[in-house]
Amino acid sequence: MSPSPAPAAPRPPLRVALAGIGVVGGGVVRLLETNRDLIARRAGRSIEIVAVSARDRHKDRGIDLSPYRWEDDMDALVAADDVDVVVEMIGGADGSALTLARHALGAGKALVTANKAMIAHHGLSLARLAEAKDTPLKYEAAVAGGIPVIKAIREGASANLIARVYGILNGTCNYILTQMERGGASFADALADAQAEGYAEADPTFDVDGIDAAHKLSILAALCFGTRLDIGAVTANGIRGLIAADIREAEALGHRVRLIGMAERDQNGLYQHVQPCLVPADHPLAYVPGALNAVVAEGNFVGRLFFEGAGAGAGPTASAIVADIIDIARDEYGPAFAMPVDALDAAPVADAGARVGKHYVRLIVEDRIGVLAEIATAMRDAGVSIESFIQRGTDEEDGVVIVLVTHEGPTRAIEAALAALAASDHVVGTPMRMPILAL
Amino acid sequence: MSPSPAPAAPRPPLRVALAGIGVVGGGVVRLLETNRDLIARRAGRSIEIVAVSARDRHKDRGIDLSPYRWEDDMDALVAADDVDVVVEMIGGADGSALTLARHALGAGKALVTANKAMIAHHGLSLARLAEAKDTPLKYEAAVAGGIPVIKAIREGASANLIARVYGILNGTCNYILTQMERGGASFADALADAQAEGYAEADPTFDVDGIDAAHKLSILAALCFGTRLDIGAVTANGIRGLIAADIREAEALGHRVRLIGMAERDQNGLYQHVQPCLVPADHPLAYVPGALNAVVAEGNFVGRLFFEGAGAGAGPTASAIVADIIDIARDEYGPAFAMPVDALDAAPVADAGARVGKHYVRLIVEDRIGVLAEIATAMRDAGVSIESFIQRGTDEEDGVVIVLVTHEGPTRAIEAALAALAASDHVVGTPMRMPILAL
Structure with a gap:
């Protein structure tokens, strides 16, 4: 046997701080602990949680946070010299999530977030901060949970002019619609079922009125069309107006009802709309069951791409967050919206x-x-x-x-x-x- | 208006040489010409074809190659100082494709290839060459055509322990099976139809006996499990033995017949098998029609991910090739099999x-x-x-x-x-x- 070349010196660990330890934060801790060795092999270096911060230190989260430094003040994560990446899992478009994100990027830390509302409303200003400091801003978990659709569009379909992007972007609504299909249930009964099963909140407005899907759609549109994020231009109609007869008649017509977020760009401008639609039975979106999400992108060379998976939940969301961290560990990242903010177009709003x-x-x-x-x-x-x-x-x-x-x-x-x-x-x-x- | 910051100096164009201008090569030329400006925006620099090489200069390919330098000798692409990336589209596991790939990587050029047979048989030795020269080796188009599944697994699902990866990896077989489903046709008649429609070769062995799917499966397995590519360990049974009654009886049992390549790693080792299977009607693979491909990866945190799209054809294959080139233009790439070759395991072959x-x-x-x-x-x-x-x-x-x-x-x-x-x-x-x- 010939001697192997001397191995390169191992890279130092990537040091991560977690802000907000709810269901998703707990999932990230569990994932980084469970798959620790595997991730180190794939990332080429180990990924270490060095500090955590959340509102209530003494809440029982079912995980042991004692190995990690606790900070009551989230800004201490930003100030710490031993933190490379701040993971924002606080939620909400503004408030402490946005403050933390701005401080972290401003301090030149990498920022990973699952926060679709914050990215939809403030993605451009955050991307500018990231560009100014040449530091990564990543948000795979913000759209379609565990499905790596941000990556698939930003990189996988990057050679294509995208004609339209659309999909099932809210698992709560899809669960409700699937229940209405199966049992002939009313919207109210299906919603109550979704609440009992933990798929819908006590106040379901954000999901059933299409607001959550609108946030995700605006992010997909910016990536697909190279346009400035414009959440104000997204129209959303939810699923509250549906009755059992709609589901039944759609079926009789060879279709299924799905809440579809769709963005399309043509000579009239950019159209962004979330609304219930009839999906033909020979389209893959008609077969997306329960709380899953699915995204379709149609490119001028690749044709129709279809991605399906879990759109929410601790495990899938953690999977997307940690994939972003691994990209950072590998130094495989670039501008948040595929190109610098100044290169994005301001597309006119199409006449719906x-x-x-x-x-x-x-x-x-x-x-x-x-x-x-x-x-x-x-x-x-x-x-x-x-x-x-x-x-x-x-x-x-x-x-x-x-x-x-x-x-x-x-x-x-x-x-x-x-x-x-x-x-x-x-x-x-x-x-x-x-x-x-x-x- | 406050003055904008001075823009950063534009990066120089990425200079590409194409080797082998058949259907796929023609697609790459058309794509890079058609989407030229869009790609430059996304890649942050322009991507320029500087030279092309193929066996027959005078063949009518339906595209104008005159803007590009012609080289009769493919090695001239490797020797040229003005070439950053060599795109291998010659085909075949060995022969001139392999020679070119070795020379290009050995010369420190980036290599992009659509050649599943070459990657399946020689991927490890090529990855070693790439590592030695610290240059990219990319092969998105080698598996499932236009679906960015190499990226989805290498990066999108990188946080997960993958339990199994499987899918419809050969569009020719899926087209034949779909024809048998629809018309109750025999295998021979469906094959003749596929040949007439251009989905199957005159000698269909490579497709219908599962060899093509086996190549792709071995690549997916290496990426998912961090194991050394081992094409010799893949067992393949094709679809020649199927009769119309099999399709009919499967349907009566609530299933559809699909040629499935599956790799699974457990305590017994690595199992890699291509064979016709019965897919339950509530699994998304049952709805993959015609010549499409689809891949499923099951991760311990993300759950089941499903990706569907065109598995072959000039446009989709070119989409994947150019996505690889854009990754290189963006400097967003790393080890070909997600980790250095020496870090891959040699998994024992499981007892099927x-x-x-x-x-x-x-x-x-x-x-x-x-x-x-x-x-x-x-x-x-x-x-x-x-x-x-x-x-x-x-x-x-x-x-x-x-x-x-x-x-x-x-x-x-x-x-x-x-x-x-x-x-x-x-x-x-x-x-x-x-x-x-x-x-």
Whole structure:
């Protein structure tokens, strides 16, 4: 045997401080302890937790934090000479999370965060701070939990002009929709089930109204299109308006209802919208069950890429956070949004009303003479062409359910027709409109 | 307005030479031309083709190569001072592809390759050359075409102990199986269709016998488990033995037949096998249609990750190749197999016969008294426990089709039973055995 070359001197450990030790923080501690040796092999150096900080030192977290230095003041993590990376797991768009992030980057520390709200609202200013100090800002866990979709788009699909990016970005909503599919449950019952199972918060607003998905979508859009993050331009409609009949009728039409966040850039500008949609049964998003997340990116050379996995939870989120830390340990990182902030475009907001597509429309009407004519007239007057019209004669929710599928047409026309009908004495509640996802 | 900071000096272009201009090479030229400005923004520098080389200068490739320096001798690409990256698209495990790869890395050039056979057979020695010269060796396009699965596993899932990695790694076979599902076609007819559509070669051996999938699987296994590439340890059974009844009976059992490459590492060693399997209808691999590829990785923190996309073709393959080039342009790369070659384990080959699972077994038998008893006896003697037994009384392929589903048991026992039955005068042809994928 010929002698092996002398091994290179091992690199020093990467020293990590954790701020905020809740469910996710506990997952990160467990992951770094459990997979310690494996991670050191893959990263080429060991990754050491040196300090932790959270609001309540004495809370029982089910993990032993005694090996790590405790800091009551999070800024002590930033000031410490023995900290290379600060991991922000406090949450919230502003407040102490943002203060910590700014201080850490300003001090030239690497910052890893799972905080989608903070990145959606302040990602550009944080990226500027990171650029000024030439230090990494990483946020893989902020979008679609354990799925490495930030990396897949920033790097894996980097050769492509992306036409659109879309997906199931909120596991709570997908769990509720799956429950409604399986059991024919109402939204209220499915939500209660999700709350009992720990998939939904006591106040579910953030999830079911699409706000959480909107944060994630704005981040994906910036990465895919090279545009400035613009959370203010994302429109979000949640799933509260869905009734059991919507799920059933969608199924009868060969579709499934999913809350889809979609961003698309064309000559009219950038469109960013979170809303329930009908997904054709031959599209992979139709098969994403329970609390999973999934993201689709369509590139001009690669075609359609589809990524699925756990969108939340201690383990998957920790997996994404530690992947970011490993990238930093390997020195494999670059600008947070793939290019310097000054190179990002400020895309104009596209006119959503001009968007052309097929739509599902559901109305609940009083069972009386003339109602069908009223609907048909409103559609005709707004220039909406009807492909199919379904009235099964089954009563539900104080009236008769009527479902229409439109031909391709501008969203604005359908909205005009529905606004006219919503004002009618014979239409009960608010009509539901859902785009049918084009393949 | 406050003045902007002076921009950093732009980095010099990354200069690329292409070796082998077939379908994929043409795709790379088109991609780098079409998305040129976009790529320069994302990479932080422009990427320039400076030279090309192929066997036949005068072949009509449908693209204009005149802007680029032509070299008849591929080694001239290696010798050229103005080349930073050599892209190998010649193909074949050995021969001129391997020679070029060795020369390029030996000269300290970066090497990007789509060549799964070469990486499977020579990946370790090439990675050593790259390490010695501290130059990148990248091969995203070698596995699952346009899906960034090498990156997703090397980096995205890097925090996880991977229990198993598996997937649909050959689009030709998946196209054939999908055709058999849809039309009830025979293997021969579906193969002819795939050949007519350009999804299968005139000599389909490499694809339908699982050799191509085996190459890809060995690469995934090395990355997932931190083990030395060992193509010799991969067992491959292709799809030639499948008949229409297998597809039909699998469907009746709530499954679909897919050619699955699977690698799993446990205390018994490393198991690497390509074979047709029954995939349960509630597993996402059951919904992968046509010529697509899909890969599943199961990590101890992230859970199940699923990636789907185009596994071949000029556009998707070029997308993966150029993503590698962009990583190099960004200086975001590290050891080819995630860690230095010397840090990889030499995992023992697991005993495939000891593997426990449920199996689908299909026999064609003569329709005569005593055959059922013979089958039941062979199974009993080998210690195989039967969960279900189906004989529909339909003749096919010179006999009666009998399908069994076993309870969980070692593969060796089923193989022993089938070996005994294959020797029987009443069994026609070779029995088919397929594992049922465990969720």
